[in-house]
Amino acid sequence: MVNINSNFKNLKYxxxxxxxxxxxxxxxxxxxxTLENKLETQSDVQKVCEGFCKALKRDLSLEEVTSLYSAAIMLLLVSDPEIQNRRLELLNDCLNYSDTLKPTMIDYITRExxxxxKYASSLADSNxxxxxxxYFLWAMPHIxxxxxxxxMISLGLLRSFIAELANQTPIVMHIYRNISEIWQMVKxxxxxxILDEWSIHKIYVLIxxxxxxxxxxxxxxxxxxxxxxxxxxxxxxxxxxxNEISQWFKTLRNKLKDKHTADGTKSILMLVRFIDYNIISFLAEGSSEVASETGNEAPLKRISF
Structure with a gap:
């Protein structure tokens, strides 16, 4: 069975x-x-993390803060499970260092x-x-x-992902606008x-x-x-x-279900269930009440993988 969200494991020291x-x-x-000798162990990486923690006690430029965002997310991605909490603390400290909510700042940060x-993923043997x-989607709930x-950075990134998947004109400002605009790209x-040419991983990224x-x-x-x-x-x-959004994703769900029936691929069935619980049911519930905070999943109402 294909692990749909496993490609981030391609990121190495x-x-x-x-x-x-x-x-x-x-x-x-x-x-x-340290870098001249390359990073080979978690101990080597920890020394770098300690330097970044000290940096957060200084007055940093936007360029330095933005670089810390990139480093902190990647450090989380390569961390072993037993030290992920420490990596999460570093990421939280970076993202709470200062208020960078101005649209021009969000745009700059997202582009960087x-x-x-993209550079990190290009380094993998197969990509x-x-x-x-x-990579981002694995870390996104934490961000x-x-x-x-x-x-706001996450919303800007998600919008840019969908624009790229839809082959849209390059985004002028990498900031979130509204669901209707994102839907116009999806449709x-x-x-x-999608069904004939996209891989399971690519469909997963979209949904x-x-x-x-x-x-x-x-x-x-x-x-x-x-x-x-x-x-x-x-x-x-x-x-x-x-209703347009719901119908489009229901059609995709049904076509994926038919494909699963034909070839029995379990990962396709996971996509079907994900659409059911994380988009179609969300839209139905959202019409009458607001769903819970992202990351706090309601029992039996949401699945993740």
Whole structure:
């Protein structure tokens, strides 16, 4: 059985090493000799983390903070389970270092993150154009819940993923706008193309990205701080558009179910269930009441993989 969310495991210490070398704004905050010997163990990485923790006690530029975001997310991705809590603490500290909610800042941060993660995914022996999205999607629940800054960065990233998957014109400003705009990008993707040409991983990226956008923005009661910062679009679209979205994903779900019936691929069945519980049922519930905070899953109402 294919592990749909496993591609992030392609990120290795050697790739982290190459990315850190690329993050020039951070080079003063750790011992360069460590990188000259390369990063081979968690102990080596811990020394780098300690330097970043000290950096967070200083006055940092936007370029330095943005580089820390990239480093902290990648450090979480390569961490062993027993030290993930420490890596999460570093990520939370980075995302709570300062208020970077201005649209121009979110745009800059999102562009830099995408560039750094595309570079990281390109270092793997075998990679696809969407592997960097899988890296982010694994860490996204942690980024979303870390801070309001993390939430807006995540929404900007998710919007950019969908735009790239839909082959849309390059985004001018990498910031979240509203679900209706994201839906307009999704609906341009031909369903037969998805079924005949896309891999299971790529389909997963699409439905996971849309689902996270939906639950984080339109179905989240805790976006008051973002509204106060001037952002809008934190609600479901009107009933007609909502019905369009539901019907499109129901059609995709049914076609995937037919495909599962034909070849018995369990990962396809997981996609079917994911659409059922994380998009279609969310839309149905959202019409009458707001769903729970992203990351706090309601029993039997949501699944993840």
């Amino acid at each position: 050697i790739h982290l090493h190459q990315v850190l070398i690329k993050l020039r704004p951070l080079e003063q905050y750790y011992d360069n000799s 993150l995408i560039e750094n993660f 696809t154009e969407y592997d960097y999205m899988l 979303i819940t870390a801070s309001e800054t993390g939430k 341009t993707i031909n369903l037969d193309t 996971k990205s849309f689902s996270l956008s939906l639950s984080t923005a339109a179905l989240n009661t805790k976006n008051s701080a973002l509204k106060q910062a001037g952002y809008r679009g934190f609600e479901l679209p009107h009933a007609e558009i909502e």
